[in-house]
Amino acid sequence: MTHHICDLVIIGGGCAGLSLANQLAQQSSALSVHILEARSHYTNDKTWCFWSNIENEWTALAKQRWNQWSFQYGDHDTPIIHHGGDWYYYCLDAKSVYQTIQQNLLHAYQIKLQMNQTVATVVHADPTDNYQQAAQSATVTTTSGDIYTAKLVIDTRPPKKMQSTLYQSFFGIECKTQVAHENTAALMHNLQADEYGTRFNYILPISPNRVLFEHTRFSTLAIDKASMEAACQHEMERVGLEYSAIFRKEYGCLPMGQEKNDDPFAAGIAGGALRNASGYGFLRIQQWAQQIARQLAQPQATMTITDVLASCPDEHPWLTWMDKLFLNTIKANPEQSAYYFHRLTKHLNSGQFLRLMTDKPCNTDLIAIMYALPKWPFLKQLLSSSRNRQPQDALV
Numbered sequence: 001m002t003h004h005i006c007d008l009v010i011i012g013g014g015c016a017g018l019s020l021a022n023q024l025a026q027q028s029s030a031l032s033v034h035i036l037e038a039r040s041h042y043t044n045d046k047t048w049c050f051w052s053n054i055e056n057e058w059t060a061l062a063k064q065r066w067n068q069w070s071f072q073y074g075d076h077d078t079p080i081i082h083h084g085g086d087w088y089y090y091c092l093d094a095k096s097v098y099q100t101i102q103q104n105l106l107h108a109y110q111i112k113l114q115m116n117q118t119v120a121t122v123v124h125a126d127p128t129d130n131y132q133q134a135a136q137s138a139t140v141t142t143t144s145g146d147i148y149t150a151k152l153v154i155d156t157r158p159p160k161k162m163q164s165t166l167y168q169s170f171f172g173i174e175c176k177t178q179v180a181h182e183n184t185a186a187l188m189h190n191l192q193a194d195e196y197g198t199r200f201n202y203i204l205p206i207s208p209n210r211v212l213f214e215h216t217r218f219s220t221l222a223i224d225k226a227s228m229e230a231a232c233q234h235e236m237e238r239v240g241l242e243y244s245a246i247f248r249k250e251y252g253c254l255p256m257g258q259e260k261n262d263d264p265f266a267a268g269i270a271g272g273a274l275r276n277a278s279g280y281g282f283l284r285i286q287q288w289a290q291q292i293a294r295q296l297a298q299p300q301a302t303m304t305i306t307d308v309l310a311s312c313p314d315e316h317p318w319l320t321w322m323d324k325l326f327l328n329t330i331k332a333n334p335e336q337s338a339y340y341f342h343r344l345t346k347h348l349n350s351g352q353f354l355r356l357m358t359d360k361p362c363n364t365d366l367i368a369i370m371y372a373l374p375k376w377p378f379l380k381q382l383l384s385s386s387r388n389r390q391p392q393d394a395l396v
């Protein structure tokens, strides 16, 4: 059993935990930090994809990028193709992100990544304490009996109970095959719906003989890994995708329209990092990490711990409102959900779609979105939401 004293403990060395440590290192923070990660080592457990029109450290790590992307309603419709202009859809191996950040941390001697450290209990500091004057009163205990005492603990462990409007369950298989159209990422193909919600295939042609084929469901039920793997295999056979070898597999079950978490110390998915309507989180986490690292290094004298942790601006209330309305309408009309996505991808132009996906729709985009979607189910949902709204509720 060992006892460590530091300024900051980050629980979880996944995307959010490592990204925050990376930012602290890049901003030459003087804080002493321990990142406690349960895993013994990193594997290539995910691909992280995102849109960008600028080059940065993450785009430089991409294993592939595409300048156009497509959507196909059902099995037989001709795919709708969106052209990105100066925007690309980038795809990174999680392994390369983990490795790069570990390399960066080698130069920050005061930041220590501790693998094999499963956190058992946490006692947080009083969030109303002044951040600069706070004592080292937070304590973390690991299953091996090690104790960490710090001024602040940021907890990026995945939420234990994940209440959300819908769940995005997916299973992907990266395999050796011959693929056509390498310059197009198929974001939603064979788009269909049933009484449980939406399902589609997400197909990334990584190279002429390598593809990531992912089957995805948006539904009120969180679907387990084995069922999603079977569904993915079934879809590969159904669409006639033959492969000669499997390189890797990935599974996820993400909340869509997560209940707001009032815990000021929670970050990453547990802290609401994912975009409600899409499950994208990689770039949002990078932005959060950059801003929190800045606040931790240079807080205003009067800031409480809560102020420092909440200093990352929330997404625009309109976007939150729109996403929630969209998800609630899908929940109420699961069999129509594929049609709603089809209308959006068909009636929004590439720029409008890109701004929607990158969290920056402008006012005219909102009008275009309303125009694209069938009016009655959304109006009905809006009326029913306002009827059920509690006085303290936000917009929906």
Ligand SMILES: Cc1cc2nc3c(=O)[nH]c(=O)nc-3n(C[C@H](O)[C@H](O)[C@H](O)COP(=O)(O)OP(=O)(O)OC[C@H]3O[C@@H](n4cnc5c(N)ncnc54)[C@H](O)[C@@H]3O)c2cc1C
Binding pocket: 011, 012, 013, 014, 015, 016, 017, 036, 037, 038, 039, 045, 046, 047, 048, 049, 050, 117, 118, 119, 120, 156, 157, 158, 250, 251, 252, 253, 254, 267, 268, 269, 270, 273, 279, 280, 281, 282, 283, 285
């Ligand atoms: C398979 C998959 C693919 C995804 N693809 C994309 C994508 O393409 N684009 C995108 O924008 N988003 C994507 N996401 C969503 C999101 O970006 C990721 O889920 C991201 O990893 C979330 O970061 P996080 O830090 O919250 O969680 P994680 O990265 O899961 O990190 C949590 C960490 O906490 C550790 N941990 C758990 N319990 C303990 C404990 N008791 N003690 C210590 N450590 C603990 C875990 O081992 C883990 O390392 C994907 C998600 C998944 C699952």
